[in-house]
Amino acid sequence: MSLWFWLLLAAALAYATKLLGYLVPAKVLDNPRMSHVAGTLTIGLLASLTVVNAAASGTSVVLDARVGALLAAAVALWLKAPFLVVVLAGAAAAAGLRLLGWP
Amino acid sequence: MKLSESPAAKIGLSISIATGLYGISFGALSVASGLTLWQTMALSLLLFSGGSQFAFIGVVAGGGSAVAAMSASALLGIRNGVYGMQINALLRPTGWRRFAAAHVTIDESTATATGQSDPGEQKRGFWVAGLGIFILWNIMTCVGALVGAALGDPKQWGLDGAAVAAFLGLLWPRIKSFQPAAIAIVCALVTLLAVPLVPAGVPILVAAVVAGLIGWFRPTPDAGHDGDGLEPELDPYKHDVGDMPVRESGPRGHKGKEL
Numbered sequence: 001m002s003l004w005f006w007l008l009l010a011a012a013l014a015y016a017t018k019l020l021g022y023l024v025p026a027k028v029l030d031n032p033r034m035s036h037v038a039g040t041l042t043i044g045l046l047a048s049l050t051v052v053n054a055a056a057s058g059t060s061v062v063l064d065a066r067v068g069a070l071l072a073a074a075v076a077l078w079l080k081a082p083f084l085v086v087v088l089a090g091a092a093a094a095a096g097l098r099l100l101g102w103p
Numbered sequence: 104m105k106l107s108e109s110p111a112a113k114i115g116l117s118i119s120i121a122t123g124l125y126g127i128s129f130g131a132l133s134v135a136s137g138l139t140l141w142q143t144m145a146l147s148l149l150l151f152s153g154g155s156q157f158a159f160i161g162v163v164a165g166g167g168s169a170v171a172a173m174s175a176s177a178l179l180g181i182r183n184g185v186y187g188m189q190i191n192a193l194l195r196p197t198g199w200r201r202f203a204a205a206h207v208t209i210d211e212s213t214a215t216a217t218g219q220s221d222p223g224e225q226k227r228g229f230w231v232a233g234l235g236i237f238i239l240w241n242i243m244t245c246v247g248a249l250v251g252a253a254l255g256d257p258k259q260w261g262l263d264g265a266a267v268a269a270f271l272g273l274l275w276p277r278i279k280s281f282q283p284a285a286i287a288i289v290c291a292l293v294t295l296l297a298v299p300l301v302p303a304g305v306p307i308l309v310a311a312v313v314a315g316l317i318g319w320f321r322p323t324p325d326a327g328h329d330g331d332g333l334e335p336e337l338d339p340y341k342h343d344v345g346d347m348p349v350r351e352s353g354p355r356g357h358k359g360k361e362l
Contacts, residue, residue, distance in 0.1 A: 002169055003138070003142065003163075003169045004142065004145075005169075006169035006170055006172060006173040007138075007142055007145060007146065007150075007159070007169070007172075007173070008145070008149070009173055010146075010150055010155070010159055010172070010173040010176040010177060011145065011146070011149035011150040013173070013176075013177040013180065014149075014150045014151070014152055014155055014176065014177065014180045014183070015149070015150075015205065015206060017177070017180045017181060017183055017184040017187075018152075018180075018183045018184060018186075018187050018205040018206065018208045019187065019202065019205040020184050020187065021183070021184040021185060021186065021187020021188040021189075021190070021191060021205070021208065022187050022188075022190075022191045022196070022201050022204065022205050022208075024188075033318075033319060034185070035185055036318040036319070036321065037181075037315050037318035037319055038181045038182045038184070038185050038318070039182070039283075039318060040286050040314045040315065040317050040318030040321075041178055041179070041181055041182075041311060041314050041315050041318060042154070042179060042181075042182050042277065043274065043277055043278075043283050043286050043287050043290070043314065044286055044287070044289075044290035044310050044311055044313060044314020044315075044317070045158065045175060045178060045179045045290075045307065045310065045311050045314065046154065046179070046270055046273050046274035046277070046287075047274055047286070047287035047288070047290040047291045047294070047310070048290050048291065048293070048294040048306065048307045048310035048311070049157070049158055049161045049162075049175070049270045049307060050267065050270040050271050050274055050291070051291045051294045051295055052161065052162075052165050052294060052298070052306060052307055053161055053164065053165060053263070053266045053267045053270055054267045055295065055298075056165055056294075056298045056303070056306070058166050058303055059298060059299055059300075059301075059302065059303060060298070060299060061295060061298050061299065065261070065264060066263055066264050066267050068264070069261065069263075069264025069265070069267045069268055070267050070268070070271060072264075072268070073267065073268030073271045073272065074271060076268070077271065077272060077275045082121065083121075083125045083128075083269075083272050084124055084125050084127075084128065086268050086269075086271070086272040087125065087128045087265045087268045087269050087272065088265070089268060090261070090264040090265045090266075090267055090268025090269070090271075091260060091261035091262060091264050091265035091268070092261060092264075093261065093264055094258075094261030094262075094263060094264025094265070094267075095259065095260055095261030095264070096261070098258065098259070098261070
């Protein structure tokens, strides 16, 4: 039940953030610093989430089949593949490496 | 202009289909990370912002607490507030439309609207993309969740690898110059260093603090607003769009302060 609570709070915060842009006078939020922080936060969080999902297992750093998924996704993105193909490439690489015996 | 003749509506529709389709990957990954079908649907229906949804399930999948998942999701959603200001300045929605517009204010709908120069086209582009993605994203999330639940062991199908690829896919289009690349690398390293030191889920928040401080203290980039990752991740106008009335600067560099 606790997960439900935080999930719904996350949804409420997401909507409140969007609505804030419509309700607050543009001058209040529209300073360049606000935009910079929103921009760097987005990049920093996505980079961090990528790393955590690729190499973290609880509180240790491990190199398993997910690293292969990271490389496969990078190659797919380099070749300008659409998002869904990138995701499938990641899944195929991880599943394939596990078939070959890598954890 | 009729909706069927509107170039912006056509772009909005194609963006809706492309984006809606990858809702299937969100649905499958969400149940693989341990959420139920209804929790997965609640994220797509109520939270409705791809990056934040992936962040929430990404933290849960890594063994992080629900509080950390909520925090990462909320921080990643801050950019939507800036998009809200832009759309409010362009479309000036009133009454209930303002509350509906807020819900569908995401990367893709903002990019579709800000790429147009005609106010009517901006409005059509925003609503077609926003509502189109909302409908398709939710249908495909449900399909993905049902498929994911039927797959069984998520690792055998490489679904954890799919999550890694999804995050890299969300990050990649934002790395357009040296500065965002440097920020991404610094935050990735900070995360790796933090993993053994703090509870699961927290390294992401540590990286968020570092990223926020960089944004707060770094020198102001030029007014052209070059690739600091704030602009929507998708560029619906990157393909040849013929004689479409597209804003000269494209979807970039358009801020509420110009209006």
